[in-house]
Amino acid sequence: MARALNDGPGRECPPALPFVLAVGVTGHRKDALPADSLLTLHDRLATVLKALTEQAAAVQEANQSFFSDAPPRLLFVSPLADGADQIAAEIALRLGFELHAVLPFDRGRYRADMSDEDGRVRFDALLSRATCVLELSGESDHHLESYVMAGRATVAHCDLLIAVWDGLPPRGRGGTGEVVRLAHDRATPTIHVPVAASDELKIRWSAFDPAVVTHAEDQANVRTFGEEELGAVLTAVLSPPPDEREREFIHMFQGECRRKLRTRIEYPLLLAATGVARLRRHHWRPEIGAVRTHEEWQTYCDACHKVAAVTTPIASLQSWYEWADTLASDYAQSYRSGHVFNFVLAAFAVLLALTTLVLPDAKKILAVAEFAAILAILLNTQIGVRRQWHRRWLDYRQLAERLRPMRSLKLLGLAAPDPPGTAANPTFGRWVDWYAAVVWRGMGCPSGAIDGDRLKAMASTIAEHELAPQVAYNKSVANQAERLDHRLEIVGLTLFTTALLGCVVLLLGFAFAPHWVKANSNWFTLLSAGLPAIGTAIFGIRVQGDYVGSAVRSEQTARVLEQIADRLTRNSSNLSRAGDLVEEAARAMHADLDEWRLLNQQHDLSVG
Structure with missing residues (x-):
């Protein structure tokens, strides 16, 4: 197949x-x-x-x-x-x-x-x-x-x-x-x-x-x-895991093809609208991100080549990593955009229904628009569930981040990824672990000589070109997530506060200008119901995105990796110790991913 x-x-x-x-x-x-x-x-x-x-x-x-x-x-x-x-x-x-x-x-x-x-x-x-x-x-x-x-x-x-x-x-x-x-x-x-x-x-x-x-x-x-x-x-x-679904997932990944265009850009638009990040070409042109990933790997390989210690087939590892990384980015954007689309359109549908109060002559047009909005939500959800945007994002990201540290583990000669499963039952339960293990064994042993000077150079290379970029990436993710959550919170609070002020005006109107209130009651209904609907949609986006949790996990991972990079640089004369540190760095990144997946796997795209 x-x-x-x-x-x-x-x-x-x-x-x-x-x-x-x-x-x-x-x-x-x-x-x-x-x-x-x-x-x-x-x-x-x-x-x-x-x-x-x-x-x-x-x-x-x-x-x-x-x-x-x-x-x-x-x-x-x-x-x-x-x-x-x-x-x-x-x-x-x-x-x-x-x-x-x-x-x-x-x-x-x-x-x-x-x-x-x-x-x-x-x-x-x-x-x-x-x-x-x-x-x-x-x-x-x-x-x-x-x-x-x-x-x-x-x-x-x-x-x-x-x-x-x-x-x-x-x-x-x-x-x-x-x-x-x-x-x-x-x-x-x-x-x-x-x-x-x-x-x-x-x-x-x-x-x-x-x-x-x-x-x-x-x-x-x-x-x-x-x-x-x-x-x-x-x-x-x-062999692959015995579970038939896990085997189907392997075939699904092996049958993936590259996208020429990312059509779902609702999430990047949200980042741009909140001032968190500018809308850039790579949001709809996936090959731009792929080129950047390729350049990062080339920089790492060039740095390793200068050390002239060992050679290992990193090119084959790079190919699998780039596939997993690009696909993970594609499905992450589709999934996140799907959630933004649903929440925004749900709030829009409520506003359409309320607008009939102030524009009674447009009831038919508004009813058709509301029907289209609800239908679009259902179709978006069905497509996302059927195409498994959520699971593919989680799986492909986990695969990519299991493959990335292998280049540094292999470089040290004696380090290795952690075994699959648990300490009591170290067998493959998930296809991602099996796939990563096949790639690891396919690389074979590195070839070359590791002496004291080369070991120090390798340790510095790994600290500078493997761990430091990961520290910077996790800090950037934490900062972006915190800013997005904070700005969405401000928008939501502003909407609810405005609705509250509208209620105050309405109550004062009942007391001092009842005729004015009666003449504008439909507008008050629109504002008092519509603004909280939009605020609730924003709250839903925050909950589904778990931006605060993401920021906390990324900050913690960045701190751990910073400590490891510092120790790796200062204790670069002992190969066993260097191997322990790089294994621990891979373990820290995997732990962050495992926790992230556990929390996110229940947040599938749905209307329930």
């Missing part, structure tokens, strides 16, 4: 999603593996990786309409340490995986850290076949912290982790046990390949027990490895 829409003549739609499976590995080094376990380990890893390729192919076939026609990409993320990492990488390459190497420090020092010459030779051979190599900013005299970073980066870029592990809790920093715990905390399924040949293969995943938040060693997380269990895990990780 999605590809049919994309392939239609003259249609430009969001790019089709690639089908990608990223598998990571962690394991004990060669000197920690029993000599008699190596042959068995090789066979077990081959069995696991072959089963993964087969099950992934089955998942792709079952969900083909959601992905492009391109062959599936299988990525294998490995630190290439001598021992389990190298054995698994060699098998993965034979099975058609792309090798993405994640090294704790630069390749020369890492190579020297290998236990023997055989490990160094295999390392060189594997490195030459890797499609990308990421060298982190670890230091030889801080081995443990460096290996922790490599493990974190491996987990950040894989959908499933293979752990060659003795099953014991972590005995120190940087070991396999700690990486397994990292995977659990990030809700990444783990295939446990025991060191002892007599022990069974297991699958560990926190979603196996969705009722409670479990810990890494909890047996409720564990299932025996088998085709059925593995298929269920990969289906949950790679």
Whole structure:
């Protein structure tokens, strides 16, 4: 369905999603593996990786309409340490995986850290076949912290982790046990390949027990490895959410096309009428806003290029972001304009009905105009509900703001978006989360070297070109929302005050000039009923828009992002800390969006 829409003549739609499976590995080094376990380990890893390729192919076939026609990409993320990492990488390459190497420090020092010459030779051979190599900013005299970073980066870029592990809790920093715990905390399924040949293969995943938040060693997380269990895990990780409506929403987004003109400009007209913002061309010419978004991304990419640390396919991410951002803006304006239209026309219909009191000869014309106004309200509401302006706005904005931080998360090598769902049940419930995860895995690992100087430059780049614009944007949104709410409040109060003064004049007239009041009673009725009707419409616009709430949330988000940007600049010499801060920034923006969606999802376009 999605590809049919994309392939239609003259249609430009969001790019089709690639089908990608990223598998990571962690394991004990060669000197920690029993000599008699190596042959068995090789066979077990081959069995696991072959089963993964087969099950992934089955998942792709079952969900083909959601992905492009391109062959599936299988990525294998490995630190290439001598021992389990190298054995698994060699098998993965034979099975058609792309090798993405994640090294704790630069390749020369890492190579020297290998236990023997055989490990160094295999390392060189594997490195030459890797499609990308990421060298982190670890230091030889801080081995443990460096290996922790490599493990974190491996987990950040894989959908499933293979752990060659003795099953014991972590005995120190940087070991396999700690990486397994990292995977659990990030809700990444783990295939446990025991060191002892007599022990069974297991699958560990926190979603196996969705009722409670479990810990890494909890047996409720564990299932025996088998085709059925593995298929269920990969289906949950790679497939769209099972809910049919969520799947329909994916097809709807994939079938969207660009608008050449925004015809609904009632909301921008309201901003202009209240003096909050001028009416500009981008309000009815969406391509102008798209050009600005493209230029902002280009500025960010140019700044990253100057750092010359890592490369990552930000262009593909940019394409999906620009689609989601432009569509969100289109539907936001349609939805907001639809509400303004309904409230204004409802007040106008009341005025038309009241005008018959002072213009009795025009009753027929006024009745027809009132009928047309009410019909227009009903048609506007029906069109908005049928075309799902409200839901599409909320969903596409959430998708765009999940995609935007990925460029900075990917730039740091070891940072990643939060897992979907909840801590107890980290599975995809909404299509937006699934779509963002597919885009993330499709980017693969970044490639390049992150040393101390480059890390400082990257931190400054992210603070200046990612966080600072978001701070400015949230402050601008808060300021505009506050001004609009305040000015609408003044207009509403003025209308009600005028109506109140009219009532005072009417009462005085009854006392001192009853004949004058009787002669002008219809005008008094028009004013005393019409002005409150308009004031009520303005109040409705304020309530539906929730401008005060929007301002408060935006101000809070701006403050949090300012603090993070300051800390990121001042603590730019530690990669792990920088990763934590950028993840927290993404989390803050998502929290604001989640709260915003929760409050707005009940404000659908309606006449009730």
